[in-house]
Structure formats: C-alpha cells, structure tokens
Amino acid sequence: MCGGGGGGGDGGAAERERQRQAKISQGVNAINSSFSQFNDGFFQDREQAYVDFALPQLEDQFAKEKEQLIFALARNNRLESNTRSERLADLEQEYNLQRTNIYDDALGFANRARSDVETARGNLISQNSSLQNPSAVADLASQRAVALAAAPQFDPLGSLFQNTTAGIATAQQGQQKRDRLNQLSNLYLADPASGGSARVVS
Amino acid sequence: MCDPVTASLIIGAATTAGGTIMQMNAQEDARDRANSLRAAADESNNAIIDSTQALQQDAAAAFGEGTFQEDVQGQEDAIRDRLLDNLVSGFAGVDFAETPEIVRRSDAREQEGAQEFAAGFADALARLRGFDQNLFNQNLNIGRVGEATQTNSGFIQGNANALNSDLQMIDASSPFGDALVAFGGTALSAGAGGLGPENMAGQSSGFNPAKAAPGRKPPIPARFS
Numbered sequence: 001m002c003g004g005g006g007g008g009g010d011g012g013a014a015e016r017e018r019q020r021q022a023k024i025s026q027g028v029n030a031i032n033s034s035f036s037q038f039n040d041g042f043f044q045d046r047e048q049a050y051v052d053f054a055l056p057q058l059e060d061q062f063a064k065e066k067e068q069l070i071f072a073l074a075r076n077n078r079l080e081s082n083t084r085s086e087r088l089a090d091l092e093q094e095y096n097l098q099r100t101n102i103y104d105d106a107l108g109f110a111n112r113a114r115s116d117v118e119t120a121r122g123n124l125i126s127q128n129s130s131l132q133n134p135s136a137v138a139d140l141a142s143q144r145a146v147a148l149a150a151a152p153q154f155d156p157l158g159s160l161f162q163n164t165t166a167g168i169a170t171a172q173q174g175q176q177k178r179d180r181l182n183q184l185s186n187l188y189l190a191d192p193a194s195g196g197s198a199r200v201v202s
Numbered sequence: 203m204c205d206p207v208t209a210s211l212i213i214g215a216a217t218t219a220g221g222t223i224m225q226m227n228a229q230e231d232a233r234d235r236a237n238s239l240r241a242a243a244d245e246s247n248n249a250i251i252d253s254t255q256a257l258q259q260d261a262a263a264a265f266g267e268g269t270f271q272e273d274v275q276g277q278e279d280a281i282r283d284r285l286l287d288n289l290v291s292g293f294a295g296v297d298f299a300e301t302p303e304i305v306r307r308s309d310a311r312e313q314e315g316a317q318e319f320a321a322g323f324a325d326a327l328a329r330l331r332g333f334d335q336n337l338f339n340q341n342l343n344i345g346r347v348g349e350a351t352q353t354n355s356g357f358i359q360g361n362a363n364a365l366n367s368d369l370q371m372i373d374a375s376s377p378f379g380d381a382l383v384a385f386g387g388t389a390l391s392a393g394a395g396g397l398g399p400e401n402m403a404g405q406s407s408g409f410n411p412a413k414a415a416p417g418r419k420p421p422i423p424a425r426f427s
Contacts, residue, residue, distance in 0.1 A: 011239055012371070017364035018246075021357050028353065080301055082308045089312030096289045096320035103285055104327055111338055118342055125349050129356055 218386030224379025278332025
C-alpha cells in the first residue's frame with residue numbers, strides 16, 4: 001500500500017528456524033533408521049549368543065564333575081547307596097542353578113547391550129541438535145550402529161562346581177585313617193585272647 | 203476561489219489528515235504482521251507441546267499402578283517360562299543296571315527335592331527380574347521421552363527467538379505519511395500565521411488574534427478574560 005510501513009517482519013527468522021528444525025528432524029530420522037536394527041529380535045539374539053557361549057562350558061564342567069563324583073563313590077563302595085542319590089541330586093541341583101544363572105546372565109548381557117545402544121543413540125541425538133547436518137549425522141549413526149552390532153566378547157566361565165566330592169574324599173580318608181589305626185592296634189596293642197602283653201611280629 | 207490563507211489551512215489540514223491516516227495504516231499493517239507472526243509461532247509451538255505432552259503422558263501412564271503391575275507380571279511370566287523350560291532332570295543320564303530298588307527310590311526322592319529347589323530358585327529369580335526388567339524397559343522409554351522433550355524444547359526456544367527477531371524487524375513507520383504530516387503542520391502554521399511578505403513585516407493580512415476583524419469588536423486579551 002502506498003505510504004505503508006517500511007517493511008520487515010516478513011518471517012525470515014521464522015523460516016530459517018523452520019529449516020533448522022527440519023534439519024534436526026531429518027537427523028533424528030536418520031539416527032532412528034540406522035538404529036532400527038536394534039530391535040527386540042537383535043537383543044534376543046544377543047541373549048542367545050551368551051547362552052550358546054556359556055552352556056557348552058557348563059556341560060563340559062558338569063560331565064567332568066559327574067565323572068569325578070562317580071569315581072569317588074566307586075572308590076568308597078558307595079555307588080549303590082543313598083550317598084550316591086544325595087550326591088548326584090546335589091550335583092544335578094547345582095547344574096540346574098548354574099543353568100539358571102547362565103540364562104540370567106544372558107538377560108543381563110542383553111540389557112547391557114540395550115543400554116549401550118540407547119546411550120550411543122542419545123549421544124547422537126545430542127550431536128544432531130548442534131550439528132544440524134542430516135547427512136553428517138546419518139554417517140555418524142551408521143558407523144556407530146556397525147560398531148554396536150559387532151559380536152561381543154565374553155569372558156570364559158570360571159570353575160562352576162566346587163566341593164562335589166569333598167565329603168566323599170573325607171570319608172575315604174577317614175576310612176583309610178581308621179584302617180591304619182586298626183593295623184597299628186593290631187601291631188602294638190595286646191591281643192586280649194592271648195592274655196600276653198606283646199605279640200610276635202612275623 | 204479562496205484566499206491563500208484559507209487554501210493554506212485547507213491544504214495543511216488535508217495533508218496532516220492524510221499523513222495521519224497513512225501512519226495509522228502503517229501501524230495497523232505492523233500490528234497485523236506481528237499478530238500473524240505470533241499466530242504462526244503459536245501454532246507451531248502448540249503442535250510441539252501437544253506431541254511432547256502425548257509422549258510424556260504415555261510414559262507416565264506406564265507407571266500407573268495397574269499398568270505397571272501388569273507389565274511386571276508379563277515380564278515375570280516370560281522370564282519364568284524361559285528359566286523353567288531350560289531346567290533338566292534325571293541325573294543327566296546316570297543309570298546303573300545293578301541299582302537296588304531301595305536306592306532307586308532314594309534316587310527319585312533326592313531328584314525330586316533337587317528339582318523343587320532348582321524350580322523354586324528359578325521362580326524367585328523370575329519374580330525379582332520381572333520387576334527389574336520392567337523398570338529397565340520403562341527407564342529406556344523415559345530416556346527417549348526425555349530426548350524428545352529436550353529436542354522439542356529447543357524447537358520452542360528457537361521459535362521464540364525467531365519470533366522476537368522477526369518482531370524487531372517490523373517497521374511501523376510511514377515515511378510518506380510522516381512527510382505529509384510535517385508538510386501539513388507547516389502549511390497549517392503558515393496559514394494560521396498569515397502568508398506573504400507583509401506578514402514578515404508585521405502587517406498580517408491573515409488572522410491576527412490581536413486585531414479586530416472588520417465589523418467586529420477587537421478580541422479581549424487573554425489576561426483580562
């Protein structure tokens with residue numbers, strides 16, 4: 001209009017702000033796209049990976065421990081006794097507890113992986129707000145996702161079964177000790193039937 | 203045709219009025235632009251606030267007493283099933299052909315006890331982990347809502363800064379209107395003060411409050427009225 005205002009206030013700053021927000025939104029979408037592989041299935045696979053890693057070690061240790069237990073029972077002539085029932089049941093119970101622990105640890109590993117992914121994602125979101133460069137953020141997200149998707153390193157399991165044969169070994173040792181004492185008694189103590197104070201050692 | 207003084211007064215009044223109208227129009231335009239910018243910013247901010255509130259309300263709803271307990275129960279059941287399904291039984295293949303019956307019964311009894319213990323352990327662990335797992339999942343969700351809230355707060359702040367910048371850029375002045383008002387004021391003053399060289403010499407041919415118009419009494423000086 002003739003004689004109108006000098007202009008200005010055409011929303012130039014608002015338009016620039018809209019463009020800035022659009023770039024940030026594009027960056028967020030790029031991050032979410034790169035991280036979409038980290039779904040429930042991914043973490044279930046990660047959980048199963050730990051189970052697959054740990055269970056064979058448990059099976060191996062269990063087989064060896066069972067063998068040692070059977071040998072110990074056999075050495076003490078307790079293979080056909082209630083002691084065998086108790087000891088093998090204890091071993092099986094321990095085996096099951098360790099299996100449960102492995103599945104529980106696997107859940108922990110999956111949660112840790114999930115937490116790591118969320119932390120990485122959060123950092124990228126923060127960087128995205130300051131960078132305002134969707135293509136650069138997409139590259140960063142892609143690199144980070146590749147690193148996070150790499151197979152994890154698990155530490156080997158330590159000794160899972162302890163003292164399975166301890167009591168039996170003690171019983172065996174006790175028996176041996178009693179046998180030795182009996183031998184000594186026979187050697188040095190008087191034979192009540194002979195009435196004498198000593199016996200001839202042949 | 204009117205005399206120059208009257209013409210000067212008329213032109214002065216007209217240009218002043220025209221200039222004033224132009225100034226008012228310019229201010230009106232500026233107000234309209236400011237209102238339009240504010241409305242656009244409000245619309246954008248309201249959409250951001252609505253989406254943020256929806257996210258926050260969803261996250262908060264997950265902590266509602268009934269919902270949280272249901273989610274915990276769901277997690278607990280899933281973990282319990284997984285743990286119990288993976289228990290084994292039966293002495294892991296140990297069998298002896300010569301085992302007396304009394305020992306076999308002892309085996310069964312001890313095995314049952316071991317199974318009960320392992321199942322009880324798995325059940326207790328599932329109850330513990332069910333709560334932990336649900337809390338963990340909700341925390342992840344809250345973290346994401348926090349991220350979105352932070353981003354949206356940045357957007358709202360950006361909108362406010364942009365609005366402020368745009369409002370400062372609005373020019374409510376009307377240079378032509380200002381010029382007209384100035385010209386009109388001058389013309390009015392000139393008309394009111396008389397025109398021509400005689401006025402400069404003190405012989406006004408225009409309106410002079412100290413001089414009587416023809417056929418009228420001289421005006422009363424202000425100090426006597």
